[in-house]
Each structure stands twice: as structure tokens, then as C-alpha cells.
Amino acid sequence: MRKKALLLAAVLGLSLAGTTIAGETIEITNAWSRATPPGLDRGVGYLDIHNHGDAPVHLTGATTDVATKVGIHRSRETDGQTRMEAVEEGIRIPPGESATLAPMGYHLMLMGLEAPLKAGERIPLTLEFRDHEDVSTSLEVRSPGQDSRGMENSQ
Ligand SMILES: [Cu+2]
Known part of the structure; x- marks a missing residue:
């Protein structure tokens, strides 16, 4: 079933190249x-x-209404300290693969927030790709004590 759906998407992609x-x-x-x-x-x-x-x-960048700038960052642990750095080259995702942006790794940095982000809100986000049109999505704002699976996080 999954394969059929993907094949269909591929066929549509060929016939509708350049459209939505x-x-x-x-x-x-x-x-x-x-x-x-x-x-x-x-x-x-x-x-x-x-x-x-x-x-x-x-992935080359992103924009959102709630911040003046969005950067692609990566967190790394060096000498027991967590540092983050801007990822200027963006993130390449090969066909059939996925990129994970998660705590202690790649993430989007929302800079210049106009107001605090409140748990329960949804933030609109537009992702920008090279050789692909923008993709709109939204981020669900979680409380600081929850990790990606919604469980309590000790940090
Ligand atoms: Cu960051």
C-alpha cells in the first residue's frame, strides 16, 4: 500500500512537474x-x-511570522559543554531518506521573537528548499518539561 502511494506520487511528480x-x-x-x-x-x-x-x-532556511529570522543550527557536545553553531550549508536529504531536527542535534533557531512562545500555541513555519518549492507547516509549542515524545525531561 505504501509502495503504491509512493509510486503514485512519483508518477504525479513527473506529470505535474513544477506545480504544487x-x-x-x-x-x-x-x-x-x-x-x-x-x-x-x-x-x-x-x-x-x-x-x-x-x-x-x-533545506536552505525557514521563515516564520513570530520571529525576525530563522537559522539552521547544530548543537554539539565538546569537552563536556554543549555548543551550537550555524549550519550555513543547510541540510541535504537524499531521496527516500529523512532529516531529524531534534534536541542535541540539528534545530531551527527562531531569532528575534516578537513575544514569548506559549505552550499549546501553533507557530506557522515555512521551510525553504533549493530546487523545491517552499513547504508550509506549523510547530506545536510544548512546555519546557516535555521532550519530543511528550515525556518529562530531566534537563
Ligand atoms: Cu541554535
């Missing part, structure tokens, strides 16, 4: 953010990006 097939090729799941305390103007964005197409897609 974003929902068929790129699938976004588990898109969430974390509530922020007053005064902090930075937030995070986490999501899984699945490439169901037959060509690579390359």
Missing part, C-alpha cells in the same frame, strides 16, 4: 517548539523532514 506537489514529495512530522520565558528572544524548532521524492532536497 509539495505535500507529496516532502512530508513533515513531529514539528514542535518549546515555550520560552519572558525576555528571551530566541526559540527552537524541531521536526522530521521526509523526502519521498526521487531526487535530493536541500
Whole structure:
């Protein structure tokens, strides 16, 4: 069943090249953010990006109404300290594969928040790709004590 759906998407992709097939090729799941305390103007964005197409897609950036800028970052642990760095080259997702943006790895950095993010809100987000049209999604804002599976996180 799954294979048939993918084959159909591939056929549609060929026949409708250049039109709106974003929902068929790129699938976004588990898109969430974390509530922020007053005064902090930075937030995070986490999501899984699945490439169901037959060509690579390359995430180059994102935009949202609630922040002035969105960056692609990566957190790394060096000498017992967590540091994050901007990922200027973006994230390439080969056909049939997925990219995971999650705590302690790749993430979106929402910079210049206009207001604190509140648990329960949904933040609109537009993902920008090279060689693929923009994909619109939204982030579910979770309380700071929840991790990606909605369980309590000790950090
Ligand atoms: Cu960051």
C-alpha cells in the first residue's frame, strides 16, 4: 500500500512537474517548539523532514511570522559543554531518506521573537528548499518539561 502511494506520487511528480506537489514529495512530522520565558528572544524548532521524492532536497532556511529570522543550527557536545553553531550549508536529504531536527542535534533557531512562545500555541513555519518549492507547516509549542515524545525531561 505504501509502495503504491509512493509510486503514485512519483508518477504525479513527473506529470505535474513544477506545480504544487509539495505535500507529496516532502512530508513533515513531529514539528514542535518549546515555550520560552519572558525576555528571551530566541526559540527552537524541531521536526522530521521526509523526502519521498526521487531526487535530493536541500533545506536552505525557514521563515516564520513570530520571529525576525530563522537559522539552521547544530548543537554539539565538546569537552563536556554543549555548543551550537550555524549550519550555513543547510541540510541535504537524499531521496527516500529523512532529516531529524531534534534536541542535541540539528534545530531551527527562531531569532528575534516578537513575544514569548506559549505552550499549546501553533507557530506557522515555512521551510525553504533549493530546487523545491517552499513547504508550509506549523510547530506545536510544548512546555519546557516535555521532550519530543511528550515525556518529562530531566534537563
Ligand atoms: Cu541554535
